[in-house]
Amino acid sequence: MIYYKTQDELNLIRKSSLLVSDTLAMIAGILKPGVTTEWLDQQAESFITGHGGKPSFKGYKGYKHTLCISVNDQVVHGIPSAREIKNGDVVSVDCGVFMNGFHGDSAFTFLVGEVSMDAVNLAKATRASLYKGIEMAIAGNRIGDISYAIQHYAETVHGYGVVRELVGHGIGKKLHEDPEVPNFGTRGHGAKMQEGMTIAIEPMINLGTRNVVQENDGWTIRTKDGKVSCHYEHTVAVMKDKADILSSFDQIDAAIASNVNLYKEKETIG
Numbered sequence: 001m002i003y004y005k006t007q008d009e010l011n012l013i014r015k016s017s018l019l020v021s022d023t024l025a026m027i028a029g030i031l032k033p034g035v036t037t038e039w040l041d042q043q044a045e046s047f048i049t050g051h052g053g054k055p056s057f058k059g060y061k062g063y064k065h066t067l068c069i070s071v072n073d074q075v076v077h078g079i080p081s082a083r084e085i086k087n088g089d090v091v092s093v094d095c096g097v098f099m100n101g102f103h104g105d106s107a108f109t110f111l112v113g114e115v116s117m118d119a120v121n122l123a124k125a126t127r128a129s130l131y132k133g134i135e136m137a138i139a140g141n142r143i144g145d146i147s148y149a150i151q152h153y154a155e156t157v158h159g160y161g162v163v164r165e166l167v168g169h170g171i172g173k174k175l176h177e178d179p180e181v182p183n184f185g186t187r188g189h190g191a192k193m194q195e196g197m198t199i200a201i202e203p204m205i206n207l208g209t210r211n212v213v214q215e216n217d218g219w220t221i222r223t224k225d226g227k228v229s230c231h232y233e234h235t236v237a238v239m240k241d242k243a244d245i246l247s248s249f250d251q252i253d254a255a256i257a258s259n260v261n262l263y264k265e266k267e268t269i270g
């Protein structure tokens with residue numbers, strides 16, 4: 001069952017989503033080699049509760065943490081631990097906030113220090129694939145139009161692997177609502193979108209093959225071939241002419257720009 005939201009409800013989801021964005025920006029400001037993923041998780045939890053929200057993931061299906069932090073060949077659902085971030089790590093951070101009765105959900109992949117060009121290109125393409133999907137999130141289109149746009153860009157244009165086992169989702173009073181939003185599919189297939197639908201679009205793209213395995217911790221998903229994976233996610237509202245992106249990467253990009261420990265695209269002069 002798909003729940004359509006009123007403009008007032010959309011604005012509440014926007015508030016939760018922007019607190020997620022601010023949390024990810026805070027993480028972007030403190031991320032550096034030597035910090036542990038459980039310390040980052042604690043900082044995120046204090047930040048969210050300090051701003052009047054609740055971490056959406058904590059308590060979800062027995063999950064005990066605020067963030068999922070997935071490093072290098074880990075795709076998603078990495079559990080915060082005593083693991084230290086190292087120079088060259090590709091760090092995907094996924095976060096959800098519940099506030100005023102509604103959830104927001106967003107993820108971003110950070111490049112720590114001197115990362116491989118393969119990782120830089122994968123991160124850029126994964127982020128771009130998310131926006132290819134968002135462009136299709138307009139009333140009258142179908143979910144398959146989003147799925148196809150992401151798959152075509154990542155697989156056909158770039159030759160990367162698109163993870164099949166995990167998908168995006170409707171979002172609102174529940175973290176996961178209908179419909180499912182796969183990152184692969186067929187144009188013109190799936191549920192027809194209408195104004196007021198709120199969905200989390202979250203491509204998980206692998207440098208190598210699309211195959212993944214689950215680690216023995218019961219949560220962490222990693223690539224079968226051990227190659228790097230990236231993950232970006234926005235919460236968006238379907239609108240008539242253009243999707244309304246309820247989370248934002250602006251504050252994250254600004255925080256990355258002023259953190260010397262994170263990789264930045266070199267400015268080209270002239």
Ligand code: MF3
Nearest residue numbers: 056057060063068094095105
């Ligand atoms: N952000 C994830 C998603 O979009 C949810 C993480 S699973 C959890 O589906 F258990 F950590 F919440």
Ligand code: CO
Nearest residue numbers: 105200202233
């Ligand atoms: Co999600």
